[in-house]
Every structure is written in C-alpha cells, then in structure tokens.
Amino acid sequence: MNNRADPVPIGGSWPPPVLDPAGPFSEPVTTLAWALLIGGAVVLLVVLAALGIALFGSARLKARLGGEKAIWIGGFAFPAVVLTGLLIWGLMLTSSLSATRIAGDEMRVRIVGEMWWWRVHYLDGDGREMLRDANELHIPVGRPVLLELDAADVIHSFWVPRLGGKMDMIPGRTNRLLIQADRPGVYKGQCAEYCGGPHALMGFVVIAHAPEDFARWQASRTPAAAAGGRGLDLFLSSGCAACHTIRGTPANGLAGPDLTHVGSRHTLGAGILPNNPGTMAGWIADSQAIKPGNRMPAYRQFDGAELRAIGDYLAALK
Amino acid sequence: MIGAMIIGTMTMLPACHPATIEPGEADSAAVARGRAAAERLGCGACHAMPGIDWPKGTVGPPLAGFGDRALIAGRFRNDAAVLAGFVRDAPALVPGTAMPPVAMTDDEARDIAAWLQSLRE
Numbered sequence: 001m002n003n004r005a006d007p008v009p010i011g012g013s014w015p016p017p018v019l020d021p022a023g024p025f026s027e028p029v030t031t032l033a034w035a036l037l038i039g040g041a042v043v044l045l046v047v048l049a050a051l052g053i054a055l056f057g058s059a060r061l062k063a064r065l066g067g068e069k070a071i072w073i074g075g076f077a078f079p080a081v082v083l084t085g086l087l088i089w090g091l092m093l094t095s096s097l098s099a100t101r102i103a104g105d106e107m108r109v110r111i112v113g114e115m116w117w118w119r120v121h122y123l124d125g126d127g128r129e130m131l132r133d134a135n136e137l138h139i140p141v142g143r144p145v146l147l148e149l150d151a152a153d154v155i156h157s158f159w160v161p162r163l164g165g166k167m168d169m170i171p172g173r174t175n176r177l178l179i180q181a182d183r184p185g186v187y188k189g190q191c192a193e194y195c196g197g198p199h200a201l202m203g204f205v206v207i208a209h210a211p212e213d214f215a216r217w218q219a220s221r222t223p224a225a226a227a228g229g230r231g232l233d234l235f236l237s238s239g240c241a242a243c244h245t246i247r248g249t250p251a252n253g254l255a256g257p258d259l260t261h262v263g264s265r266h267t268l269g270a271g272i273l274p275n276n277p278g279t280m281a282g283w284i285a286d287s288q289a290i291k292p293g294n295r296m297p298a299y300r301q302f303d304g305a306e307l308r309a310i311g312d313y314l315a316a317l318k
Numbered sequence: 319m320i321g322a323m324i325i326g327t328m329t330m331l332p333a334c335h336p337a338t339i340e341p342g343e344a345d346s347a348a349v350a351r352g353r354a355a356a357e358r359l360g361c362g363a364c365h366a367m368p369g370i371d372w373p374k375g376t377v378g379p380p381l382a383g384f385g386d387r388a389l390i391a392g393r394f395r396n397d398a399a400v401l402a403g404f405v406r407d408a409p410a411l412v413p414g415t416a417m418p419p420v421a422m423t424d425d426e427a428r429d430i431a432a433w434l435q436s437l438r439e
Contacts, residue, residue: 268363272373273360273363273373274358274359274360276359276360276420276421277418277419277420278359278360278361278363278364278417278418278420279359279360279363280418281363281364281377281416281417281418282360282363282364282373282375282377282378283363285364285377285416286375286376286377289373289374289375289376289377290363290373290375302416303414303416304414304415304416304417305414305416307416308409308415308416308418311418312418
C-alpha cells in the first residue's frame, strides 16, 4: 500500500500572477504596466496638489494656478506631450507581442476557444496539424511559440500572464500572439473575455519543458493501444464517444475535448481541477456541480464500479 | 497479505487490516495540512468541504461534521487509522465504491484523516 507514486502537483498559483514575467514577451507588458501605474500616481499627486491650492491656497497661488499660462502648460502642453510620448513608446514596446514580424522558425500552435475550453492543434512549419490536444500546451523553453488564435462560438481571450500578452479570440478571424518561457515550469492561463456561464472556470495550462524533456514528451504522443476492457466498453456504450475522440478506438466525437492523452493532462475541466482518479470520477458523475452550465451532462447512471472502470480506463490514457 | 499482516502485528497498528495507516499527532498543524492536501487533491470534485467555496461536488456526501459521525461509509468505526487508509484507498475497504484510490503519501493520508475528524457540526 506504500508504493504509490507521489501525486503530481498542478503547480502555479491561482489566479495566475501578473507583473511576474517569465519570458521576453511578458517583460514589456510588465514594464509598461509599472510605467503607467507610477506615472499615473505622479499625475494624481500633481492634480491633488492643484486641487489643494484651489481650495486652501493663498490668493497669490490661486491666481497663478488659474492664469492663462498655467492652463496652456498644465492643461494642454503637458497632457499632449505625455500622452503622445506614452502612445509611441507603448506601441514600440509591445509591437513584438502581436507577431506582426515573425522570424519563421517559431513553434506553431493553433488554439481555438470554445465555450468553455480550448482546442489545441500543434502545427508543423507548413501549418499542417501534427497533434491534437485540449486545455494544455507543452512548449520547449527558450523558443518563441507563435499562437494562431481563433474562436468557435463567441469571443474569448487567451491570456497566460507570465508568458505573453493577452489576445482576443474572435470567431472567423485568426489573431496571432507570441509567447515564450525562459524557465521550465507550469504557467497558468485564464480566458480573459467574458464568454458566458462558466467563463471564470475556463482555465488553461502551459507546461514549459527543458529541450530534452520536450523531445521526450513529443515522442510519447503516439497513442499506445491502451487496454480497453470494461472501461472502454462503458465509454462507447454510454454516449461519451458522441462528443469525445480517443484515437485508436471507435470514439471519434468532435464536440468535446480530445481524450487520447487525457490521463497525462495536468488538469481536468479546462485548467480547474487536478487530474487524479478521484477528480476524474467526480467530473464524469456530476461535472455540472463543478462547472455549472458546461456542455457535458452529469452522468449519474453509473454505479460505483462502473464509474471506477471508466475512470481507470481514462486515467491510463497517457 | 501474510507479510502485511506480520508487519502490521510487528508495528502494533491499532487495527491489523493492511489498508490502515497508523495515526500521527492530530494537532492543529496536522489539521491545517490535511485541509490543504484535501484541497490540493481536489476532493471537492465529489465532496462539499466546509470552508472551501469551490468546488462543491455532489457525487459523494458533504464532509461537514465528519468528526461527529459514528461510522465511515456506514461500515467502519470512525477511527483515525481506518480513516487514513480509507481516504487513500477506499476500494480496499469497500469494494464497489465509486471512490477511487488516490495517490498520496502516508503523511497526507494521516493529515487528511486528522482534518476530517476535527470537523464538528
């Protein structure tokens, strides 16, 4: 009973920390955010000082503050110069984020926002799909990743604060965003555009691997013929396959996340629950209690042994 | 099985069922660690847990007042060693239960049992 593997922690805290960059595409965001915050605070202090003079100042100070010169300088020249400069500097600082100029050797991934999860398509250099997954993105450290972002239903927004900027996902349009991690780790993300119902429970996870670990992960993506048995039989006979694909089995539904490697995911329910046999059982039997309004019905028809058989089968899909 | 029983006898476990885990010090630190472990493992996917707003699963019973219950799963004395074994590997005690074995260390199982037994209505 003591030889169980240690549980894998999901890692990363919730909500994902902002202003804590872990790569070159989130650093400019952090720099700009601090500049705006500190600059805004300075302007606020100046305005409060002017208000103080207007209310409590001497007659001489009041006259100077209300003079034509003060209006021209403080009310026109200062904001025009500061705001124009800020606009130009901000655009220069963040121009790299939206991938208007790309080198061509980036790793390419297409991510499609759905209510309320994410389709993940790994692409080769020519844009052909190599691998399909959901709710989780594996990347090598130190290499830029070009995300091609789209949405299937309503507007979502892709945001992994420590790795890059925030980019809307708009149905019928492909927006591009560059992300990069400089250190191996788990980086959490969150849909950042209200998309209805369980929007707040639409999370995402990026796992950044050292190059050799990434190669190992890629090699492990060929689905092994998992021992099906009773779990697969129940999966196929209970309607799960109408929405979910498990490659190498007759399950080929497309409405929900691809489950070919669900056992190796860090999370369930789109970045919200740790992935272990217990959360798997809870999600299958009543995902509506966990993520109200999500499109998977509660499967309350299973008895305990059946629920465990399906859960064990899915957990073995590494 | 025989080996486990021998070890169980040698270490004077309170019960000699191999699925039990000898309890540790059930102090407030253990209770706090147990609550954190239960939250981290996602026990809330099936069980509403007092003091944790989300998730509040409905598949299994809510855990509020667990320390007042006489029995675990309606079958076993609410004993720290049995409870620690049960939270880690429920099917070993209750074949046919939907509650699956969940990977955790002995310490985590002890701490979760300490936390559960500290829950009073």
